[in-house]
Amino acid sequence: MRAGELRDAFSSFWAERGHEVRASASLIPHESSLLFTVAGMVPFMPYFLGSEVPPTRRMVTIQKCVRAGGKHNDLDDIGRTNRHFTFFEMMGNFSFGDYFKAEAIPWAWEFVTDVLGLERDKLWVTVHVSDDEAAEIWQTKVGVPAERIQRLDKDNWWAAGDVGPCGPCSEIFYDIGPDHGPDGGPAHGGEDRFVEIWNLVFMQFAADGTGEMTPLDAPGIDTGAGLERILAVLQGVPAAWDIDLFAPLLAEAERICSKTYGTDPETDVSMRIFADHARTTAMLISDGVFPSNEDRGYVLRRIIRRAVRHAWVLGVDEVVMPRLVDIVVDVMGDHYTDLIANRQFIADVVAREEERFRTTLATGQKILDEATAGLEGADAANPESASPESANTEAADTVLDGEVAFLLHDTHGFPVEVTEEILTERGLSLDRDGFEAAMERQRERARAGRSGGPTFADERYREILAQFGPTQFVRDTPAVSPARVLAVFEIAQDDEHDGDDDLVEVFLDRTPFYAESGGQIGDVGTISGTDGSIEVLDCTYALADLHRHIGRVHGEGIEAGSLVSAEIDDGRRAAIRRNHTGTHILHWALREVLGDHVKQAGSLVAPDRLRFDFSHYEGVDRAQLREIERVANAEIITNGRCRHYETSMNHAQAIGAIAFFGDKYGDVVRVLEAGEHSTELCGGTHVAALGDIGHLRIVSESSIGSNMRRIEAVTGLATVERLADAEDTLDSLAEMLNAQPDEIASAVQRRLDETKELRRQVRDLQRTMASSRAAELAATAEDGVVVADLGDLERDALRDLAASVRDHGGIRAVVLASAPAAGGVALVAAVDPAGDLSAGDLLRDAARTVGGGFGAKGDPPLVVAGGRNPDGIGDALAQARVAALGA
Template identity: 55%
Template structure:
C-alpha cells in the first residue's frame, strides 16, 4: 500500500500532501516562492513537485549520488531540474532549492542524522546545479517557445528540433516533452531517436576509421583461433604464432603487448621472426579480445604461421605501470580529502603522465591539492604490496572493490588491491609495491564539464624531470634579476617596486609635458573649439590634457584623440557649462568610426576604440559635430 498512504490513514488525512512531513515542506515551498498552497490547482502541482523532489534530491546526494549525465546521476539531475523548472513556472527568478534542502534537513534530520552531517555539502551541490540549469532553462525554453509558436494545430514538434535542444543546449528530451504537453503539443520521439541513432553511428564510424576496425578478418580469426592469450602481466617478451599480417598490423596468438583499454595506452616494442623484424608503435583491440599490433613498415618479411618473438619496451611499460597504479592511489586520496561523492569519470595512463577525471562540483583549492598529494605520497612511501588477482564478482564486492556504476562485468573480474586502502576492479598492468611508483606530483587541475574535474600528475622519473625544470626556471629567473635563488621573491618584488616608481615618474613627466601643451592647443582653437590628435599620452593623460585645454581662456569645447601605445584608440571630449554643446554628442559618431564605445556625458565624455587607422576620420566627424569645417 505504501508507507506514506499508511501514514495518511494513521494521521486521519485524505492525502499524503496533508501528512505532517509534507505540510512543513509545502509551507517552506510557499515561503520561498511566495505562492500560497491551495490557492490554485496548477500552482499546487508545482509546489508539491518542489516539496517531493527536494526530499528525493537531498537523500540521493547524501547517499553519494552526484548530478551527471549517466546512470543514477542522470536520474538525480532529472529530478532536480524538474523541481527547478516548476519553480521557474511559479515565476521565481531566484534559486530556491538550497532553501528547500534546509527545510528537508530541518524536518527529517532528527531521524536521519546523515542529512545533518551532509547538510552543507548537499546544499552546495544543489545550489550549483540549480544555477547552471537556470541558464540552460532560459536559453532552451526561449528556443523551444519559438518553435512551438510556429506549429500548426495538431502538428507535433519535430524530433530533429528536440534533438538539437538536447545535443546543442543540454535541454533534456523529458523536459521538452513536458513543456510541449502543457501546450497540447506532442513530440516526435521517433524522430528524436532517429537523430540520436544517426549521431551515434557517425561517432562509431569515426572511431572505426581512427582505429582501422573496418579492416581485417577479425571475426574469422576469433572463430578459428579464439581470443589473444595475453601474457604481459608477468613477461616482457614471449613467443607467439603469426595469425595475420596486413596494412593494419600483425596479429599473434599470444603476446606480451597490452592493448589500449581502461585508459591505459597500448604497448610498443618489436616483433621478430626468422625472416623479418617490425617495430610496434601501438597495440589496440581489433575486436573484443583480439590484440592488433600496429606496426611500421616491415624490414624483411613476416609470414602467417611463423613463430615470432614479441618484446615490449620494458622501460616504457614500467613507467605506465607506475602511472596506472598511481591513478588508483590518487582516486583514494581524492575521496579522502573531498568526500565519497568523488567517482572516477575517465582516465589516461601513459608513460609520461597520468590524467584522472572525477566527479566534483568546484575547483580544488591549493590547500586541497596539497592535502591530496601529501596523502597519496605518504601511502606510496608506506611501500605496501600491490595484489592484482582474478576472483568472482561476489567476492570482489565482499572485499569492498569499487566498480563503476553502469559498467558491465562478468562473473570473474580482476581486482587491484593497491596498498592498504585502495580496492578497485581493474584490468590494467600495475607495480608490485607502492614504493615502485616514486614521487607523485600533481601538475594541473581544472574543469572539463559540468561537475567534472580533471587532474594531471606525473610519477617516478617524470616527477624528477618536473622538479629539475622548476629549479632551472628559478635559477634563470634569479640570474636575470641578479639575486641568489633563495632571494628570488624578494628580488622580484624589489624590481617590480622600482619599475612601478619609474612608470609613475614617467607618467608624471608626460602629464607635465601635456599640461605645457594646453596653451599651444588653446591657441589653435577655431570659434572656441579645439580638435586635435595627441599620440604621446595614455587614456588618463589624454583626459587630463582635455580638461586643461578646456579651462584655457577663450576655449568652450575640446576633442582630443590618441592612438594608444598598447593598441586601440582613446577619445576625450570636454565642454564648458555655457558652451551650448554636449560632450557626448561631439564624439557620438567618432567613437563608432574607430570601432568603440563609451558612456556619454554632457560635460566630459571618454570613449575607446579598436581602429587607430581611422582616428583622423573620427576627428573630422567631431569637427563637423561642433559645426566646424577643416
C-alpha cells in the same frame, strides 16, 4: 506476496533448475550504444551474439532497468498509465544455447500457476504469427485452450535494435476483470484489463541492419517478467502504483503536497511522477550517474527537474527530492544495499540540483517575461482593436518564437511545458514547430558525436577466437619466445590510417603486449620472425580476450603459422606501470581529502603522464591539491608492497575492493592492493612496491563538465625532469635579476616597485610637458575649437591637457586623441560649461569610429572615451571637427 518474497521465489525456482543466480548489473551498460540498461538481457548481449563465451549456460537475474532516453523512452507516459515506469526491475531467466522453447514454456507456466498461484482461467497467451512451434507447445504440452492463445505480429517480435539479436516472443497476460475494460483477450480487449506479466523471447536470429536476419548458432531464451506488474496482480490492486514498493512514496507525496492521493487525477499524476522519478534518481546516482548536460547525466537532470517542476506547479516551495529519495532507500535498500551506503550522498546531490533548478525556474520566468513583452501589445491584448491591415500578422504577433523556447529549455533548463503553460495564461502560444526544429538540430549534433549502434564482431575475429581460444597474456615478462602467429590481416586505409598502406593486424597465441583497456594505453614493441618483423604501434582488443597487434611491416613481414619473438618496449612499460599504480594512489588520496563520494569517471595512463577524471561537485582549490599531493606521496614513500592477483568477484567484494559502475567484470577479477590503503579492481600493469612510483606531482586540475573534474599528474623520471626544468627557469630568472634563487620573489617585488615608480614619474613628466603645450594648442583654435592628435600620450595626461587648453580664453571646445603605449585609443572632449556645445555629442560618432564608446551620464563638460582601433583616429577627429564647427 511482497516484493522481497517475489524476488526470492523467482531466484529460487530457477536456481533449482540449474540456473546460476547473478546479481543485477549496473544501470550503466557496458554496451556503449545504450544510455542505460533497458532490459535484463543487455548485460548478456555478447553471449547471445556469440562474441563471448558465457561462463555458464543458464542464469537468472533480477535486473535494474531504466527506460528514459534514446529509443527506449517511457518518460512521457509516466503517471498517466498503469504500466510504465522509468525505473523498474526485470526478472529474467536465460539460456545461452542450452534449453529452448520446449523447456522454457512449461517452466514459465509452472512458475506462474504453481508458485505464484495465479488462476489458469484468467491467463491468456500470445505468440508471433509465424511461431507455430510455440503455439503447439502451449496447447498440447501445457494445456492452454486454443481460444486463449492469440497470434500477434509486431507485438510478439523482440529486437535489441536494428542491429543485434532478435526473435519471436510469447507473452502471458492476466485478466484482472471486466471492471477494467472490455473482453477480447490481449489482442482485442482493454489494455488495463489484460496485463502482460511474462515475456518469453526466443532469441533465434541476428539482424544486420539491412533487414536480413541470420540464424544464431546457439538459440537462446531471454525471459522478461516485470516485478512491479506481477506484484500488482499478486497484491490484488488495480494499478502497479498501489503495490508495496510505491505506497510509502505516495504517502510521502501526500505529505509534500498536502493533498490526498486518489482525489484529483492531475494531482495523482504529479504524485506518481514524484514516486517514479525518485526511484530512478536514487538508483542512477547510486550507480555513478551525475546530473549534467550530456548523455546519461542529461537524462538524470531532466528526470529530477521534471519532478521538481510538478512540485512547482502544485505550489510546493520547499525542496522535495531529498525527502523522496530517502524513502526510496528505506524501501529498496534491503535488496540494493549500495543505496544504504550512498544514502547521504544521493540526498546531497539531488538537494543541490533541485536548489539550482528552483533558481533556474525564477530566471526562466524573467527571460520569458522579457521575450513576451513585445507580443503583448494592443492588438494581441485586444484583438477587436486590430485593423484590417494587421489581420494577416495577428497570429505572428501572438506566437512566441520557437528559438526562444529552445534557448530557455537548452541553455537555462526551463521546461518547454512550463513555457507553454505561461503563454496560454497570457493568451499567447508557442511556435512548437520552430522549437521542435531547434531540438532536432540539437539531436543531429548529438547523433553525429555518438558512436553507432551495436555491430557484429568481424567474422574473422570470431573464427580466430573459436579456433584458438583467448590470447594468453603473459604480463610479467617483457618478451615471449616462441609465440605462434595465428593470423595476419592488412588494414585498409581510412581516416585513422590514411597513408599507412603497410599496416597490418597480427594475432598471436600468447603475447607480452598489454591491450588498451581500463585507461591504460596499449604496449608498443616488436614482433620478429625469420625473414621480417612487425613494428608494433599499438595493441587493442579485437574481441574480448583477443589481442590485436597493430603495426608496420619491415622486411618480408611474418606469416600465419610461423613462430616469432614478441617483445615490448620495457622502458615505456615501466613508466606506464608507475603512472598506473600512481593513479590508484591518487584516487585513494582524493577520497581521503575530498570524501568517499569521489569516484573514477575515466582515466588515461600513458608513459609520460596520467590523467584521472572523477566525480566532484565543486572545484578543488590550491590548498586541497597540495594536501592531496602530500597524502599521496606520504603513502608512496612508505614503499608499501603492491599485490596484483586474481580472485573471485565475491572475495574481491568481501575485502572491500572498489569496483566502478559501468565497468565490466566477470566471475574472476584482478585485484590491486597498492600499499595498506588502496584496494581496487584493475587489470592493468603495476609496480612491485609503491616506492617504484617515485614522486607524484599534480600538474593541473580542471573542470570537464557538470560535477566532473580532471587531474593530470606525472611520476618517476617525468617528475624529476619537470623539477629540473623548473630549477633551470629559476636559475635563469635569478641571473637576470642579479639575485640568488631563494631571493627571486623579493627581487621581482623590488623590480615591480621600481617600475611602478618610474611609470608615476613618466606620467608626471607627461602632464608637465602637456601643460606647457596647452598655450601652443590653444593658439591653433579655429572658431574657438581645438582638434589634435597627441601621438602616444597616456589617457590621464590627455585628459589634463584637454582641460588646460579649454581654460584658455576664447576656447569653446577641445577634442584630443592619442594611442597610448599600453594599447587602444584614448579620446577626450572638453567644452566651455557655459557654451552651446556638448562634449558627449562631439565624441559619440568619433568613439564608434575607433571601435569604442563611453558611458558618461548626463551632459558633463568633459568626456573621456576609449577604443580599439588606432587606425581610425584621423577619421574620428574629422568627425569631431564637423560636430563642433558644422562643416
